[in-house]
Amino acid sequence: METAGSKLRELRQEKGFSLQEVSSVIDVDIAILSKMERGERKLSREVLEKLAELYKYDLKELLVLFLSDRILYEIKDEEVGEEALKVAEEKIRYLKTHQENRN
Amino acid sequence: METAGSKLRELRQEKGFSLQEVSSVIDVDIAILSKMERGERKLSREVLEKLAELYKYDLKELLVLFLSDRILYEIKDEEVGEEALKVAEEKIRYLKTHQENRN
DNA sequence: AATATATTTGACAAATAAAGTCAAAATTTA
DNA sequence: TAAATTTTGACTTTATTTGTCAAATATATT
Numbered sequence: 001m002e003t004a005g006s007k008l009r010e011l012r013q014e015k016g017f018s019l020q021e022v023s024s025v026i027d028v029d030i031a032i033l034s035k036m037e038r039g040e041r042k043l044s045r046e047v048l049e050k051l052a053e054l055y056k057y058d059l060k061e062l063l064v065l066f067l068s069d070r071i072l073y074e075i076k077d078e079e080v081g082e083e084a085l086k087v088a089e090e091k092i093r094y095l096k097t098h099q100e101n102r103n
Numbered sequence: 104m105e106t107a108g109s110k111l112r113e114l115r116q117e118k119g120f121s122l123q124e125v126s127s128v129i130d131v132d133i134a135i136l137s138k139m140e141r142g143e144r145k146l147s148r149e150v151l152e153k154l155a156e157l158y159k160y161d162l163k164e165l166l167v168l169f170l171s172d173r174i175l176y177e178i179k180d181e182e183v184g185e186e187a188l189k190v191a192e193e194k195i196r197y198l199k200t201h202q203e204n205r206n
Numbered sequence: 207a208a209t210a211t212a213t214t215t216g217a218c219a220a221a222t223a224a225a226g227t228c229a230a231a232a233t234t235t236a
Numbered sequence: 237t238a239a240a241t242t243t244t245g246a247c248t249t250t251a252t253t254t255g256t257c258a259a260a261t262a263t264a265t266t
Binding site: 060076094 | 168170174182183187188190191196
């Protein structure tokens with residue numbers, strides 16, 4: 001299953017970067033990068049954005065993976081997970097039509 | 104929009120409980136209950152379960168609200184939120200068919 | 207209006223979780 | 237097998253969450 005981390009690893013390898021190289025460019029510890037790519041540590045939005053830029057890859061596409069990973073984490077072990085997803089969809093549409101996304 | 108908190112407040116009022124009463128029964132501080140009902144503090148699963156029992160209300164239904172609130176929180180300000188939801192749905196179906204929900 | 211009851215607010219402390227650092231171990235590549 | 241790369245784990249620091257409490261506010265009752 002494709003995650004933001006697995007996608008980032010794929011991109012890094014395609015570009016031929018080592019973790020060390022990436023680490024020094026974006027100033028994030030190698031160990032953390034390694035863990036983020038493998039999903040052992042939560043990927044931060046900040047790192048995601050830096051890597052999208054470094055790899056010249058569409059940030060939105062990565063964000064979709066990133067957010068769907070987080071959503072999945074909330075519901076993966078839940079019996080009612082799918083239903084919760086549907087309700088969340090209804091709610092987000094409601095928010096959009098009612099412009100209640102202030103601040 | 105209905106949230107787990109607003110539903111719990113509604114149920115409490117229907118049953119005629121005060122926050123104090125609920126507080127002493129389930130042993131959670133009044134201030135926290137007040138905040139949880141209004142969404143100012145994250146509702147915990149533990150409290151949700153205790154209240155479902157106290158109010159004799161379907162836990163699964165409350166869980167759907169609870170989880171959808173959490174999902175919404177992840178994506179509410181995101182341009183690609185809806186797309187992320189759809190991808191999350193695909194992923195959860197994938198996990199279900201591949202029984203990768205081990206542990 | 208005054209009192210009692212109920213709820214909300216905010217400041218603070220305690221507990222928990224997340225994020226960062228580093229070196230040794232393990233793995234992969236040349 | 238040596239060099240380069242990646243992974244692991246222990247540890248520290250920082251940030252977030254959770255709990256506690258009393259004062260402030262709001263709502264009900266008499």
